[in-house]
Amino acid sequence: MKLNAIHHVAIICSDYARSKYFYTALLGLHIVAENYRPNRQSYKLDLALPDGVQIELFSFPNPPARVSRPEARGLRHLAFSVASLADAVAHLEAAGVTVEPIRVDEFTGKRFTFFQDPDGLPLELYEQ
Structure with missing residues (x-):
């Protein structure tokens, strides 16, 4: 197997409008697609960097907080x-x-x- 590049990183946010503004207006990422998924009560916003790497921004009702402490396992x-x-x-x-x-x-x-x-x-x- 040979990996070529990172295609996307997925992020779940707590406030869709606030995070959409942050990643688009403030950080300048380009919107590729924006879809509302009624069966999941969730938005999926595909954003792109100039090199083509994408960020998928998801919203879900009441997502649980992630454990956040220095040097915790995971990303x-x-x-x-x-x-x-x-x-x-x-x-x-x-x-x-x-x-x-x-x-x-x-x-x-x-x-x-x-x-x-x-x-x-x-x-x-x-x-x-």
């Missing part, structure tokens, strides 16, 4: 590459998003930082 965070970390941080902070202090990767020397989506999902910006 740790989702990282986006950016050309200018300073510009991306300024954009987020201007929108009222709290961004952690910029750090430097000890192995690559690249700069990165973390912030959270509306449900507390850790997101990383990694400067290329």
Whole structure:
């Protein structure tokens, strides 16, 4: 088997309108498709990054909270590459998003930082 790339990452949100705004208006992801699934009382929003990788944003009635503590098992965070970390941080902070202090990767020397989506999902910006 040979994997080619990541096709998508799926995220379940607690407030569909708030998360849709966050990922589209604030982060600038392009809407590929938006569907309401009445049998599940759920929206499925397909979003795309410029390289084609997609994020599936789901809403469900009353989704349970995910255990969130440092170094818990499972997906740790989702990282986006950016050309200018300073510009991306300024954009987020201007929108009222709290961004952690910029750090430097000890192995690559690249700069990165973390912030959270509306449900507390850790997101990383990694400067290329």
